[in-house]
Amino acid sequence: MHHTLDTNQAVNLLLDDKFSNWSYNGAHALVEFIEEVEESTGSIEFDVVGLRCDYHEFPSAEEALREWLDPQSFREFQNDHNDGDLASTDEEREDAALEVLRDERGAVIEFSGGVIVSAD
Numbered sequence: 632m633h634h635t636l637d638t639n640q641a642v643n644l645l646l647d648d649k650f651s652n653w654s655y656n657g658a659h660a661l662v663e664f665i666e667e668v669e670e671s672t673g674s675i676e677f678d679v680v681g682l683r684c685d686y687h688e689f690p691s692a693e694e695a696l697r698e699w700l701d702p703q704s705f706r707e708f709q710n711d712h713n714d715g716d717l718a719s720t721d722e723e724r725e726d727a728a729l730e731v732l733r734d735e736r737g738a739v740i741e742f743s744g745g746v747i748v749s750a751d
Contacts (some may be wrong), residue, residue, distance in 0.1 A: 660742035692728035
């Protein structure tokens with residue numbers, strides 16, 4: 632038996648998960664990402680617990696990178712993007728962090744207010 636969810640129903644299920652910490656914008660971005668994947672792969676079972684375990688929301692790519700890298704590697708990233716008096720702008724550091732995350736983590740979903748990163 633199958634039940635088809637619309638975008639708002641799926642977002643609400645994510646937000647109702649008391650063990651997750653999705654923002655509204657993050658939940659909406661994740662559901663839209665899943666819908667895009669479904670277009671190319673076919674139906675996907677909507678598993679709130681699985682999504683909570685497989686994807687993590689962060690306020691920025693740089694914060695996600697801080698979480699995923701060991702402290703030394705993160706310091707090296709910061710040093711590479713803060714060259715003395717020619718410090719990179721926040722936007723440049725964020726773009727660089729996005730690039731590293733895409734290379735290292737796979738799926739990175741950008742949205743207004745943060746990013747969602749695949750745990751795989």
